[in-house]
Amino acid sequence: MARRRGENIELAVLGLLHEGPMHGYELRKRLNLMLGWGRVLSYGSLYPALKKMLRGGLIEETAETTPVTRRPRIVYQVTEAGHAEFERLMSEVGPTAWEDDNFDIRFAFFGRTDMEIRLRVLEGRRTRLQERLTRVQQELERTQAEVNRYAAELQRHGVESVEREVRWLSDLIQAERGSADTGIQTDQHPSS
Amino acid sequence: MARRRGENIELAVLGLLHEGPMHGYELRKRLNLMLGWGRVLSYGSLYPALKKMLRGGLIEETAETTPVTRRPRIVYQVTEAGHAEFERLMSEVGPTAWEDDNFDIRFAFFGRTDMEIRLRVLEGRRTRLQERLTRVQQELERTQAEVNRYAAELQRHGVESVEREVRWLSDLIQAERGSADTGIQTDQHPSS
DNA sequence: GTTAGCATGTAAGGAGTTACATGATTTT
DNA sequence: AAAATCATGTAACTCCTTACATGCTAAC
Structure with a gap:
């Protein structure tokens, strides 16, 4: 979505x-x-x-x-x-x-950028998704009663999808952080 | 997405x-x-x-x-x-x-339509997503070698997301079918 | 020999966004 | 009394799609 x-x-x-x-x-x-x-x-x-x-x-x-x-x-x-x-x-x-x-x-194209940039983009997106989640969940508490079954189900599925993406991002961030210490090259980085 | x-x-x-x-x-x-x-x-x-x-x-x-x-x-x-x-x-x-x-x-707004329509829409979307999956997976087999790590990871996550949605749709279809026999009303259906 | 896929483009238009403009009302 | 948020709107613009137009090349 x-x-x-x-x-x-x-x-x-x-x-x-x-x-x-x-x-x-x-x-x-x-x-x-x-x-x-x-x-x-x-x-x-x-x-x-x-x-x-x-x-x-x-x-x-x-x-x-x-x-x-x-x-x-x-x-x-x-x-x-x-x-x-x-x-x-x-x-x-x-x-x-x-x-x-x-x-x-x-x-x-992350393979062509520095890890510093990668981390900031990943974290930026994660923060944004988390903000979205809390905002929606707050709204839901106030209005859930009047929402119809299908709309509620759509919301639920949507929230789950976003939560899943947040976990995905967290794993990626961890992986990036991990590879920093070990000095593993994450991808080829041609000069041109 | x-x-x-x-x-x-x-x-x-x-x-x-x-x-x-x-x-x-x-x-x-x-x-x-x-x-x-x-x-x-x-x-x-x-x-x-x-x-x-x-x-x-x-x-x-x-x-x-x-x-x-x-x-x-x-x-x-x-x-x-x-x-x-x-x-x-x-x-x-x-x-x-x-x-x-x-x-x-x-x-x-499914609550305001007939179950027949609901089923056809749900099944139509599921079929479409499944077609997408098979097409992408075929392509991946042919080209995976040259794809970079991050692009591949994006693909993988995308495929998983779509598979998840297919399961969600299947559950919904089952639920619709189930409620048909038992005669459970899925939602209010006002005359106006 | 016909269909499917390769290959490049243009013109018109759809669907929405951003930025602007304006003012009332409620909350802090 | 300032800040947030309610409330309605317009003009210009962005980005992309659809439909059209054209012709070559490979496979069946």
Whole structure:
């Protein structure tokens, strides 16, 4: 139960292109796989976004490496500016990084950020969810009597889902903290 | 993890007004409580929607019953046409009723529909979620190797969440089926 | 040879948000 | 008397989807 995108397409595209040059069609497929959960990104969003990023100098076209017979596809790669923008977006720790979709995209690329940032984002989201829980539970106490059976059941299920996500976040936070001492590398961190 | 609204505001407003006349501010509060989970409905959406419904004859203004000192508030109630539209929307069983937000709103007002409809909506959503699961799991088998740790963890958590919702739906379906034989009334069903 | 999937785009529009504007009423 | 919250609204804008348009390429 969530929503909202925005700069998100840009961040997702930049993140994916950090794994290597790709054309639009493939970007869409990987994006839908990565964040799927119902929502599929339409071409009507992706291609205009790519054009905009091209104009903004965040990405550039590349000559395709395996050409010959194929119809030429437009393969993109990140520029220096694009890399800088990616770092900037990934180091946001405020509300823009907590909200559902925003969080998912950032989380998927956590391997390319510092643990310090990861922890702040995870904790920020957890705090936010906990606030939501207490607020809803307070409201429920005051109004539960008049609420109908189905609405109440929806609430209950919703609360449980959020509690589950809080536990998930707590486990992740613990794992991050644990790996700090042992010096375990959580993921590859290429220089480019 | 979900999205999309639309006719949803209308359906939600109609449903709430079936519980009695209300003014805009209160509608917003009850709506946010009922479907909360992050999203709050803004006045910028609600008030124009109310005006539109008023023009469309789905709702009408009422004289406030407890006036005197208060500043006059605009209290709405459903019309005959509004009631008919509510029934029409609630008896949809296709994709419009399955998608996340759409489903939540319908579910909250299940007490005002027939069990037949309830079952079809619940089963429709369950089928849809299961399709999603198998598709994603197939994809994962083909691509898991190259997926990074965090993206994989996000997937795993997502799959678990959906599996959990499928179980929830199955329990609800069973409960509906059970109450059919025993003749238990699931909720009040006022004539108006 | 036809269907399914690859590949790129544009135009119009839907659904809602943010920010702005305004003022009354209740609580501290 | 200040702060919170009740109460109603408008204008501009964002972000994304749907539907349309086009053609190639692989599989059956």
